[in-house]
Amino acid sequence: MTQPAIPSDLDLLRLVMAGDEDAFTQLYRRRQAGVYRFALQMSGSESLAEDVTQEVFIVLIREAVRYDPNRGSVAAYLYGIARNHVLRRLEQDRPFVRLAESDDETDANASSGTIAGDNPLEELTRNEMIDALRNSILALPAHYREVVVLCDLHEMSYIDAAKVVGCAVGTVRSRLHRARALLIEKMRAGRDRGQAADEVKRLRCFA
Amino acid sequence: MNCQELENIARDVAQDELMDVALREAALSHADSCAYCAMRLRDERALTHGLRRLALAAKSAEAPARVETLLLAAFREQRSDVAAPVSVSALVANRRWLYVGVGIAAAIVIVVLIALIASRPNREPAPPQEAKDQAPPSPAPEPQPERRPLAGLPPDRGRQPIRRANSSARSGHRVVDNGQSGRDIEIATDFFPLMNRESLAEMDSGQVVRVELPRSALMSFGLPMNMERADERIKADVVVGNDGLARAIRFVR
Numbered sequence: 001m002t003q004p005a006i007p008s009d010l011d012l013l014r015l016v017m018a019g020d021e022d023a024f025t026q027l028y029r030r031r032q033a034g035v036y037r038f039a040l041q042m043s044g045s046e047s048l049a050e051d052v053t054q055e056v057f058i059v060l061i062r063e064a065v066r067y068d069p070n071r072g073s074v075a076a077y078l079y080g081i082a083r084n085h086v087l088r089r090l091e092q093d094r095p096f097v098r099l100a101e102s103d104d105e106t107d108a109n110a111s112s113g114t115i116a117g118d119n120p121l122e123e124l125t126r127n128e129m130i131d132a133l134r135n136s137i138l139a140l141p142a143h144y145r146e147v148v149v150l151c152d153l154h155e156m157s158y159i160d161a162a163k164v165v166g167c168a169v170g171t172v173r174s175r176l177h178r179a180r181a182l183l184i185e186k187m188r189a190g191r192d193r194g195q196a197a198d199e200v201k202r203l204r205c206f207a
Numbered sequence: 208m209n210c211q212e213l214e215n216i217a218r219d220v221a222q223d224e225l226m227d228v229a230l231r232e233a234a235l236s237h238a239d240s241c242a243y244c245a246m247r248l249r250d251e252r253a254l255t256h257g258l259r260r261l262a263l264a265a266k267s268a269e270a271p272a273r274v275e276t277l278l279l280a281a282f283r284e285q286r287s288d289v290a291a292p293v294s295v296s297a298l299v300a301n302r303r304w305l306y307v308g309v310g311i312a313a314a315i316v317i318v319v320l321i322a323l324i325a326s327r328p329n330r331e332p333a334p335p336q337e338a339k340d341q342a343p344p345s346p347a348p349e350p351q352p353e354r355r356p357l358a359g360l361p362p363d364r365g366r367q368p369i370r371r372a373n374s375s376a377r378s379g380h381r382v383v384d385n386g387q388s389g390r391d392i393e394i395a396t397d398f399f400p401l402m403n404r405e406s407l408a409e410m411d412s413g414q415v416v417r418v419e420l421p422r423s424a425l426m427s428f429g430l431p432m433n434m435e436r437a438d439e440r441i442k443a444d445v446v447v448g449n450d451g452l453a454r455a456i457r458f459v460r
Contacts, residue, residue, distance in 0.1 A: 019286045021279065028278060033269040040268060053270040057278045061285050130264060133257045152255075153262040180218060184250045 009074035017064045028057055035082045041149045042086045044138045052085045072163035079164040136186045144179035151176050208233040213244045221251035398455035399428045413448040
């Protein structure tokens, strides 16, 4: 007994172009979660992530012929569309969405909800630190944020991430290196602030 | 290993990615002996752990079901609107083939144009070959293009193709027969190069164009001119290469 072969994304896409609704449904269910999570992690907004997911697959329905297999996988193609839509929406919504611009703000965001301790970086497993890390990622510049989301959260290879972002692999590596360094700095700042706050509380307690 | 080298691979070490065992051990060994790198590696591990937890926390996140409903409706609408175009579009799904097709079409057009251009002179009747070099001062054989009759042609035959003009211009005159009657016999000088010899030798083909010039042009090439007829014009044949540049000239009387 041989099990039926699972169609590849490319097979499904060809069927979609031929008007096969089942193929579209299958492709959507296979890829929507990744696209949605990418948009959510890039924006921090569920409504925006929902809109972007819808727009990505609308583009797929209408302009699937623009996909070139030589330029990357179907998943990378979808992520690329999602990236463009997310960045466009973030640019449009900039006046209306509160984004941490200054270091103080980002540090405050990063430290909000942190638990003071000797080494908060080791306490990232706690949910509060997860929130802090999420906020820190959202506070990163977009070109750093996207490589962290793609490579670290979606475990995408440097090559695929480079295709999504549309830059060289070396650029992805260097951006990721810098982005992680920024995240560590924020975590350290949160730790120092937490320690200071702890000292103040202790002094007040003695007083 | 030094601190900079560890910095470059800190993420890979922290993520326990597949890497050279020796490199990994060197990094860990360096971290054991360097407090800064030990802290750096610890931070990277903590960050990696946190990112994995974050990714795991979002693992279940997905688009609401209404998105799928909306998209399926859009898909059906699109299919009903443009069913035929979609199937046609599938044929050109790979844009590479579109580019190849356009390239082939362009190549065909170019080849056809070249063939048309090349065939134009061939449609003209071959000029008579009985022109003979009768001028005493030029005993050496002349190149083929210069032996062709150039004067007295009908207006539509004023431009004639020539092949490589590989002879150097010499002084002297030749009698050129136009093939009609002895009354129309013309006397022509040899060709005077208008460019350097290398450019003349590089010319694969070209055309001879009959023009009229002021007689003063004779003096430009060191030829004697009757000053009493200075206001008259003189016929000349100009060799024009396919690049449009004039290569040589001869005067016809």
